[in-house]
Amino acid sequence: MSRLPQRIVCLTTETVEVLYALGEEQRIVGISGYTVRPARARKEKPKVFAFISGDIEKILAVKPDLVLTFSDLQADISRDLIKAGVAVHAFNQRSVEDILMMVETVGRLVGAEERARVLVSELETKIAQTRSAANQRIVRSGRRPRIYFEEWDEPMISGIRWVSDLFEIAGGENVFADLASLAAAKQRIVDDPQEVVRRAPDMIIGSWCGKHFRPERVAARAGWAAIPAVRDEQLHEIKSAVILTPGPVAIEEGLTELSALFDAWANRYHPAQFSEGRH
Incomplete structure (x- = not known):
């Protein structure tokens, strides 16, 4: 039995x-x-x-x-x-490592330990491949794009830790990495919108849980025209069902979307280095 x-x-x-x-x-x-x-x-x-x-x-x-x-x-x-x-x-689970641990634990709960280990191994391979490609991009472009991730707009809430982890793996840098380890959303509120201006992100990624990201509203915020991401029209949306779900989808699909965004950014602003890297 x-x-x-x-x-x-x-x-x-x-x-x-x-x-x-x-x-x-x-x-x-x-x-x-x-x-x-x-x-x-x-x-x-x-x-x-x-x-x-x-x-x-x-x-x-x-x-x-x-x-x-x-x-x-x-x-x-x-x-x-x-x-x-x-x-x-x-x-x-609050980090990418926690997501992998969650998968293994679910496997143990239902007696599917080996299948869970296989799934985790596949996710780890995805992580390693993404990190390797990101490192090559960083060498060619000379730096990582700096990202402001907005989980909610009123109040402005910055990204949770697993999102910050995904940025790092994909070759980006979270400008609010100092807030990412705080579990509660209210702890990650950016009280002063001008702090985003001061941190000068190259890219803004929005994932307003439950509603569509509105880049035109973000760009119209007072003083934000000076932000490199706004000036260069680098405002993007990743669906919350992908990046704000702390499960395999964040790794399988979230990393893919982030890598594509970071590749496009690097190719746009550092085309010479990318051309050299291909020959």
């Missing part, structure tokens, strides 16, 4: 993504309404919760033997589920 969980509810998209990648999706009996990856999960699995709100009775109705949650943002529902007698595992 298997003692592994058979009826799992995933209240964040990244654990759904991992279980599908491991071929263990049959264990999932409920997901968050914000699940986006894989797309088929939204058709196959019942939505039993939003992200920080919903009816606990919908979760209990699917009779889970394990619920997977994320961080203090889901502390209340985790508490209520535990009080209701449900086993809960709360993840709290």
Whole structure:
């Protein structure tokens, strides 16, 4: 008789993504309404919760033997589920290394350790290849692009640690790296918009969770015309479902998008070095 969980509810998209990648999706009996990856999960699995709100009775109705949650943002529902007698595992990944650890832990929870190790190995290969290509770009161009990442606009919130990690791997530099290790969004608020002007990023990347990034609004902020990124029209969007999801997608797709942006930046401002590097 298997003692592994058979009826799992995933209240964040990244654990759904991992279980599908491991071929263990049959264990999932409920997901968050914000699940986006894989797309088929939204058709196959019942939505039993939003992200920080919903009816606990919908979760209990699917009779889970394990619920997977994320961080203090889901502390209340985790508490209520535990009080209701449900086993809960709360993840709290904040860095790229934490994402890899999360994948391995999910694998252990469902008895798919070897498949999880294979997945992690594939992600590590992606990281190594991206870093190698980035190092070559840096040698040719002479420097890394400096990035301001905006997670939200009102108030202005800078990027969390795994986003900063992705920048470093892809060959960029987070101008607010000093804030990236702070877990709570309110701790990463940029109180003074002129501080972005002073830090002079070469590129601004927006990922306003839940709404479209509006580069024209960013460019129109008082004094921001002096920022190199604004002056050179280097304002870009990466979807939050890609870069703000602390799961494999951030590595598989997030790094690819960042590398393309950084390559284009380097080729635009240092074309001679890139031409020399090709011959």
